[in-house]
Amino acid sequence: MGQIQVNWRKGKVLQGPFGVGKTTLMKTIQNSKRDQTKWISTSQLCNEVRSNGEAVIDQYAKTACLFIDDLGSQSEPTTVTHFGTEINPVHKLIEDRYYYVVHTQHSFPGCQLRMGWNEETKRYDTRHPESFFETYISTNLSFDQLVEKYGGYIVDRLVEMCDFEKMEGNSYRQ
């Protein structure tokens, strides 16, 4: 396995085939965090939204450090229906999270920990707003497949929030 440089100011989209260790690496990153984290697989998110409505998305959207496992997995429906309302949970999660990243990164517990004190300006450094919200994602889909599934609007937001890293090799599963 190659090396992955961790840029702690940005999250990651870990891309690669089955079994190369994407979820395992995300768990390791989560274990290294001291502040607020949440973990959700996209199929689990869809189940939660189907049962309880789109309001459940907000808790994930505004978590300082969010781990989204298995984006685009076969068991992830594009839309779910809750009391007759059709919702696209993954689309809404990314869109809402991006909104928080851009507009409200100071308001949530954990976020302040990510701001460095800038000796020059004597203020907390807010020059890298994307750094206060970290998003880690695992997926079997390529960049083009992500665009095909979610559209450029969503993937362009992921590009701002995350570095894309390819993990290659054979499956560790046996």
Ligand SMILES: Nc1ncnc2c1ncn2[C@@H]1O[C@H](COP(=O)(O)OP(=O)(O)OP(=O)(O)O)[C@@H](O)[C@H]1O
């Ligand atoms: N570096 C490693 N060395 C040995 N075993 C590993 C390593 N990374 C992961 N594994 C093991 O390989 C298996 C698959 O790992 P993991 O679930 O992280 O893969 P994945 O890339 O997320 O796969 P998928 O795309 O199917 O979700 C697990 O049993 C895990 O414990």
Ligand SMILES: [Mg+2]
């Ligand atoms: Mg996985």
